[in-house]
Amino acid sequence: xxxxxxxxxxxxxxxxxxxxxxxxxxxxxxxxxxxxxxxxxxxxxxxxxxxxxxxxxxxxxxxxxxxxxxxxxxxxxxxxxxxxxx
Amino acid sequence: xxxxxxxxxxxxxxxxxxxxxxxxxxxxxxxxxxxxxxxxxxxxxxxxxxxxxxxxxxxxxxxxxxxxxxxxxxxxxxxxxxxxxxxxxxxxxxxxxxxxxxxxxxxxxxxxxxxxxxxxxxxxxxxxxxxxxxxxxxxxxxxxxxxxxxxxxxxxxxxxxxxxxxxxxxxxxxxxxxxxxxxxxxxxxxxxxxxxxxxxxxxxxxxxxxxxxxxxxxxxxxxxxxxxxxxxxxxxxxxxxxxxxxxxxxxxxxxxxxxxxxxxxxxxxxxxxxxxxxxxxxxxxxxxxxxxxxxxxxxxxxxxxxxxxxxxxxxxxxxxxxxxxxxxxxxxxxxxxxxxxxxxxxxxxxxxxxxxxxxxxxxxxxxxxxxxxxxxxxxxxxxxxxxxxxxxxxxxxxxxxxxxxxxxxxxxxxxxxxxxxxxxxxxxxxxxxxxxxxxxxxxxxxxxxxxxxxxxxxxxxxxxxxxxxxxxxxxxxxxxxxxxxxxxxxxxxxxxxxxxxxxxxxxxxxxxxxxxxxxxxxxxxxxxxxxxxxxxxxxxxxxxxxxxxxxxxxxxxxxxxxxxxxxxxxxxxxxxxxxxxxxxxxxxxxxxxxxxxxxxxxxxxxxxxxx
Numbered sequence: 001x002x003x004x005x006x007x008x009x010x011x012x013x014x015x016x017x018x019x020x021x022x023x024x025x026x027x028x029x030x031x032x033x034x035x036x037x038x039x040x041x042x043x044x045x046x047x048x049x050x051x052x053x054x055x056x057x058x059x060x061x062x063x064x065x066x067x068x069x070x071x072x073x074x075x076x077x078x079x080x081x082x083x084x085x086x
Numbered sequence: 087x088x089x090x091x092x093x094x095x096x097x098x099x100x101x102x103x104x105x106x107x108x109x110x111x112x113x114x115x116x117x118x119x120x121x122x123x124x125x126x127x128x129x130x131x132x133x134x135x136x137x138x139x140x141x142x143x144x145x146x147x148x149x150x151x152x153x154x155x156x157x158x159x160x161x162x163x164x165x166x167x168x169x170x171x172x173x174x175x176x177x178x179x180x181x182x183x184x185x186x187x188x189x190x191x192x193x194x195x196x197x198x199x200x201x202x203x204x205x206x207x208x209x210x211x212x213x214x215x216x217x218x219x220x221x222x223x224x225x226x227x228x229x230x231x232x233x234x235x236x237x238x239x240x241x242x243x244x245x246x247x248x249x250x251x252x253x254x255x256x257x258x259x260x261x262x263x264x265x266x267x268x269x270x271x272x273x274x275x276x277x278x279x280x281x282x283x284x285x286x287x288x289x290x291x292x293x294x295x296x297x298x299x300x301x302x303x304x305x306x307x308x309x310x311x312x313x314x315x316x317x318x319x320x321x322x323x324x325x326x327x328x329x330x331x332x333x334x335x336x337x338x339x340x341x342x343x344x345x346x347x348x349x350x351x352x353x354x355x356x357x358x359x360x361x362x363x364x365x366x367x368x369x370x371x372x373x374x375x376x377x378x379x380x381x382x383x384x385x386x387x388x389x390x391x392x393x394x395x396x397x398x399x400x401x402x403x404x405x406x407x408x409x410x411x412x413x414x415x416x417x418x419x420x421x422x423x424x425x426x427x428x429x430x431x432x433x434x435x436x437x438x439x440x441x442x443x444x445x446x447x448x449x450x451x452x453x454x455x456x457x458x459x460x461x462x463x464x465x466x467x468x469x470x471x472x473x474x475x476x477x478x479x480x481x482x483x484x485x486x487x488x489x490x491x492x493x494x495x496x497x498x499x500x501x502x503x504x505x506x507x508x509x510x511x512x513x514x515x516x517x518x519x520x521x522x523x524x525x526x527x528x529x530x531x532x533x534x535x536x537x538x539x540x541x542x543x544x545x546x547x548x549x550x551x552x553x554x555x556x557x558x559x560x561x562x563x564x565x566x567x568x569x570x571x572x573x574x575x576x577x578x579x580x581x582x583x584x585x586x587x588x589x590x591x592x593x594x595x596x597x598x599x600x601x602x603x604x605x606x607x608x609x610x611x612x613x614x615x616x617x618x619x620x621x622x623x624x625x626x627x628x629x630x631x632x633x634x635x636x637x638x639x640x641x642x643x644x645x646x647x648x649x650x651x652x653x654x655x656x657x658x659x660x661x662x663x664x665x666x667x668x669x670x671x672x673x674x675x676x677x678x679x680x681x682x683x684x685x686x687x688x689x690x691x692x693x694x695x696x697x
Contacts, residue, residue: 007671008682015601030388045336046339046395050680067422077415083677085677
């Protein structure tokens with residue numbers, strides 16, 4: 001169980017982690033589709049780059065975002081002693 | 087009960103069980119393939135591919151019955167992260183993802199990617215913003231969670247009423263998709279199949295509630311993934327020698343792009359706020375595949391991906407599933423698996439769309455109207471495709487195609503055995519049934535927990551709670567059948583309305599409940615009320631043509647207004663009670679006992695000392 005005075009730093013840390021996870025992803029969600037047309041000149045694996053980034057790239061970014069979030073948030077939980085005691 | 091070894095909670099043989107299911111499903115498919123080669127009748131094959139999987143799901147669902155409330159509403163909290171994520175990913179996609187999204191990608195190419203972005207972005211948002219906290223609280227339904235967080239029965243009842251709206255729309259949409267797949271699978275009319283599929287979905291989950299739902303949905307998810315992978319992988323092997331359609335459709339895409347230029351498909355640019363997804367029924371193909379913003383404008387594209395993502399992130403159907411994991415860490419991890427599963431599916435769908443488009447452009451467009459390939463004539467006879475001018479050479483703009491048929495039309499176009507076509511349909515049916523059953527379960531638990539027993543506290547006996555939920559499930563099934571037959575709208579439109587409404591009601595109130603401590607019951611009521619009213623008003627305006635925005639984008643107006651209303655209303659009213667603040671503080675910390683379970687345990691102790 002976590003100490004009472006750890007609550008505030010724990011929550012501040014958690015909030016920062018939430019922003020650090022979501023902001024880059026949200027930015028990519030806005031930027032990549034909007035500039036897809038301009039990037040379609042180049043190709044990767046034969047697939048136009050803009051389409052590739054908006055479709056495959058965002059999916060990979062999404063998965064990396066959530067994987068990093070799970071890992072980091074778990075580290076934060078352990079750092080502050082807020083983890084589940086299994 | 088707080089501290090139990092994780093290994094004791096999770097059944098170690100789950101992998102074996104679902105290995106057996108996968109083998110049985112594959113055997114069924116191979117058996118049907120052999121029967122076809124041996125000359126079995128078409129009716130028998132259809133029945134085998136429709137009935138066989140459903141018997142398997144029903145066997146799983148009926149054998150995992152539940153009598154305790156914890157099992158019935160939260161699957162005993164022992165679903166490992168991987169299985170939970172698998173079900174979440176496929177349930178989020180549902181029939182809309184498998185049938186309508188493939189078709190939309192096929193018809194408008196890049197512009198439909200806004201929906202695929204929304205699916206996995208929604209799951210990312212859910213994992214970061216909501217799922218761990220809802221799991222820590224452990225309430226069986228979202229209205230219970232909100233009622234406990236704001237310590238108000240009014241909030242609980244209002245939330246139950248408001249959140250039912252998106253669930254009902256989702257039910258209608260998924261019932262229509264399931265009926266559509268079943269109708270093609272059995273060769274019957276859609277109206278006839280709607281009661282059948284809803285009855286099957288309800289029958290599978292009625293004995294075990296969430297327990298039956300979880301394990302039968304895992305089976306459905308495996309079936310859906312296999313059914314999607316088989317035709318796409320075979321075609322990928324044929325065109326590129328690599329069994330990875332997600333990565334190797336580039337060369338085919340190049341052929342498609344070149345053929346579109348040769349055939350003079352125009353580059354159209356839609357105004358920023360245009361939102362023109364293909365409707366149900368036969369629609370013309372007018373847009374180049376890779377070109378962006380031809381039917382969905384740039385602003386609409388971004389707005390739609392956010393609104394639909396918010397709708398999925400806060401969907402009451404999906405969020406109630408986070409309560410089934412053994413702990414907060416597993417709840418987070420399950421969302422990671424869900425993003426992976428849905429990501430793999432969402433990368434396969436464009437490959438299918440590209441393959442089908444390439445076949446159409448190479449073998450139909452530019453050929454004489456009276457000498458079209460066999461498969462296209464089959465599609466025409468089935469009413470899936472049409473060509474306007476008969477005599478001259480066929481132009482792409484003259485071809486019409488039915489949106490939801492693209493997924494299984496690929497197998498017809500590639501000249502595969504009929505059983506592979508039925509396999510694709512069975513997979514879409516499985517995904518739609520998983521989503522249908524999840525929504526039925528969500529609305530049944532809301533009806534029983536929050537509407538019937540919500541006013542009396544948690545004093546009802548376990549048997550009464552489970553019994554009421556079963557009755558509610560039956561009632562919800564009848565309502566769904568009625569909605570599926572009565573609502574005339576396009577099922578994709580119903581699905582988008584459901585997402586936009588849940589984005590404007592459920593998303594802001596959950597965001598405030600978890601992330602802003604200062605918000606009180608008045609703020610919650612203001613949020614839900616504003617979100618619902620503004621969104622419905624915008625939807626009506628959009629449908630009537632009074633504003634330029636599509637009704638599916640109404641949530642983009644409702645969401646920020648609802649957030650603002652909630653914050654302002656909370657500021658103007660007294661701060662929440664100390665006990666409510668304690669709930670929020672405890673909810674935010676993963677360690678310690680699940681709040682709802684502790685409450686029930688203390689209540690049981692109190693009742694025991696009284697008697």
